[in-house]
Amino acid sequence: xxxxxxxxxxxxxxxxxxxxxxxTVAQMLARRLGYVYVDSGAMYRAVAFWxxxxxxDVEQDTEEIGNLSGELSFxxxxxxDEQHLFADDEDVEEAIRSVEVSNLSSPVSAIPxxxxxxxxxxxxxxxQGGVIMEGRDIxxxxxxxxxxxxxxxxxxxxxxxxxWRQLQEQGxxxxxxxxxxxxxxxxxxxxxxxxxxxxxxxxxxxxxTDELTIQQVVDVLESWLQDAxxxxxxxxxxx
Ligand code: DC
Numbered sequence: 001x002x003x004x005x006x007x008x009x010x011x012x013x014x015x016x017x018x019x020x021x022x023x024t025v026a027q028m029l030a031r032r033l034g035y036v037y038v039d040s041g042a043m044y045r046a047v048a049f050w051x052x053x054x055x056x057d058v059e060q061d062t063e064e065i066g067n068l069s070g071e072l073s074f075x076x077x078x079x080x081d082e083q084h085l086f087a088d089d090e091d092v093e094e095a096i097r098s099v100e101v102s103n104l105s106s107p108v109s110a111i112p113x114x115x116x117x118x119x120x121x122x123x124x125x126x127x128q129g130g131v132i133m134e135g136r137d138i139x140x141x142x143x144x145x146x147x148x149x150x151x152x153x154x155x156x157x158x159x160x161x162x163x164w165r166q167l168q169e170q171g172x173x174x175x176x177x178x179x180x181x182x183x184x185x186x187x188x189x190x191x192x193x194x195x196x197x198x199x200x201x202x203x204x205x206x207x208x209t210d211e212l213t214i215q216q217v218v219d220v221l222e223s224w225l226q227d228a229x230x231x232x233x234x235x236x237x238x239x
Contacts, residue, residue, distance in 0.1 A: 019159030066113025
């Protein structure tokens with residue numbers, strides 16, 4: 001069992017592009033430490049899903065989608081071995097992973113009002129500490145005071161391969177070239193949008209995961225957190 005400074009419940013922010021492995025890594029690290037895991041992308045996906053259910057158009061109905069995001073309640077619950085997102089008490093975990101919702105969630109996440117509502121909900125989830133939150137703007141916008149900020153990356157080809165394999169495992173057959181094109185498109189939009197674009201926080205520690213196993217990435221992050229909390233503990237004593 002890892003020895004952390006007593007009474008410190010850390011806050012970890014993990015950002016990075018789609019397919020860099022951050023969800024798996026964040027989930028494993030949270031389990032190891034007994035922390036809460038928050039998948040912020042799932043919340044944007046849930047808004048996209050509900051918007052499509054309500055037949056709202058992502059280009060035209062931005063105000064309605066913004067209002068919808070403020071009315072939805074979000075809760076992560078353990079279902080068997082997995083963590084599922086419940087939006088308005090409905091388990092949306094499967095619905096939000098479809099290719100259609102994936103593509104729709106990117107323009108939905110660029111609507112400023114949606115971001116405002118979801119950032120507020122995410123900050124509330126992290127208020128008690130003992131949290132690992134992953135997304136695109138966690139270190140830069142949502143939790144700028146996190147004890148540890150990590151920016152995970154992998155090359156575009158490697159990320160598309162991972163995504164393609166994941167879809168196959170779910171029985172969704174997609175052309176690899178199409179997966180790569182969708183991924184590059186989403187990357188471009190997520191990094192170039194006006195509000196909260198994907199970028200590392202100035203004080204984030206960066207890790208390229210191409211050549212590393214998930215276990216190795218989790219080990220590195222755990223040791224970084226240990227360092228960060230030990231440093232934080234020293235600072236607090238010095239103050
Ligand atoms: O991580 P993901 O693929 O499940 O995220 C879905 C979409 O939401 C993706 O287009 C990026 C966006 N997103 C965001 O803008 N900010 C976050 N904190 C998390 C995800």
